[in-house]
Amino acid sequence: MKLRTILLISFGILLMLAVGFPLAVFSRCQTNNTCTGIAEPLITPIPTIIAATLPVPQVGAGAAPVAVKCQITAVELIGAWVSAGSPETDPFNFTDLQGRTCAATFGDDVQRLFVEANIWYNGASACTTCHYADVIKATQNMDLSSYAGMLAGSQRKNGEAKGNDILGGGVWDNAILRQMLQAQGGQSSINRPLMPLGRPSDVPDNGPTLYAGTPLAADATSVP
Ligand code: HEC
Structure with a gap:
């Protein structure tokens, strides 16, 4: 250079x-435009630290009980609900995988198995993708999107108020809903496709194990 x-x-x-x-x-x-004479819009800063308004957590005897969930397979949960007379809002009882007596409700625990995707297996469509409220168009003319639709049943070709009962008249063993959901060694027991349609054979026979319901008071303390 x-x-x-x-x-x-x-x-x-x-x-x-x-x-x-x-x-x-x-x-x-440097940090604002005061020298240009142009007023800048007032920007309210977003606090990054949120005031701690929650009460100090109690420990020991004063502590609130932690919400304990029960565990059960999807098919057994629906079965317990059907066997209890398929109540709309009243809680029904079931025995969970740890042998505890638990209570669940249709709205909190059962309905999501029909209206949410990815529950039965990863990538599963919600039942309501095919069995939706417009029963004249829906697959099998069946609406699984609401309590009333589930009780009205299938094959409502002209939008009839009542179709074929899918709940086996309250006898879970007889319910077509069970036969479409419960596999036997990964296969359908009635030679029809397992639901949700497209379900792989490695999905457990009773569907996924879920957290659902809560132990009844007497059983709440006996967490294994
Ligand atoms: C991708 C579309 C689709 C999805 C998602 C689906 N189904 Fe189905 N469903 C069908 C089809 C198609 C049939 C008819 C199957 C056959 O050929 O037997 C059927 C049949 C049924 C039947 C039998 C009705 C009758 O009257 O015989 C029931 C019960 C049922 N489905 C429940 C469910 C449930 C519960 C889910 C969710 C866990 C679900 N389906 C998800 C397409 C679907």
């Missing part, structure tokens, strides 16, 4: 420092 070039570059750097540094320090435009 020629000496002249080096000198020029050095001079340039010096000039930048000499002019830039005071500008940066003394300019009032």
Whole structure:
């Protein structure tokens, strides 16, 4: 490199420092635009630390009981609900995998098995993708999107109020709903496709094991 070039570059750097540094320090435009005379919109800062308004957690004897959930397979949960007379809002009881007596409700625990995707297996469609409220168009003319639709049943081709009972008249063993959901060694026991349609054979016969319901008071303390 020629000496002249080096000198020029050095001079340039010096000039930048000499002019830039005071500008940066003394300019009032550093953090706002007051020097331009243009009013900036008022921005309310979003607090990153939220005031701790929750009460101090109690430990020991004063502590509130932790909400304990019961565990049961999807098919057995629906079966317990049907066997209890398929109540709409009243709780029904079931025995969970740990042998505890538990209570669940249709709204909190059962309905989601029909209206939510990815419950029966990863990538599963919700039952209501095919069996939805417009029963004239829905697959099997059946609406699984509501309590009333489930009780009205299937094959309501012209929107009839009552179709074929899918709940076996309250006898879970006889219910077509059970036969479509409960596999035997990964296969349908009635030679029809298992639900949800497209269900792989490695899904457990009784469907996934779920957290559902809560132990009854007497059983709540005997957590294994
Ligand atoms: C992708 C569409 C689709 C999804 C999702 C689906 N089904 Fe089905 N369902 C069908 C089809 C198609 C049939 C008819 C199957 C046959 O050929 O036997 C059927 C039949 C049924 C029947 C038998 C009705 C009768 O009168 O015989 C029941 C009960 C049922 N499905 C329940 C369910 C449940 C419960 C779910 C969710 C866990 C579900 N389906 C998810 C398409 C679907």
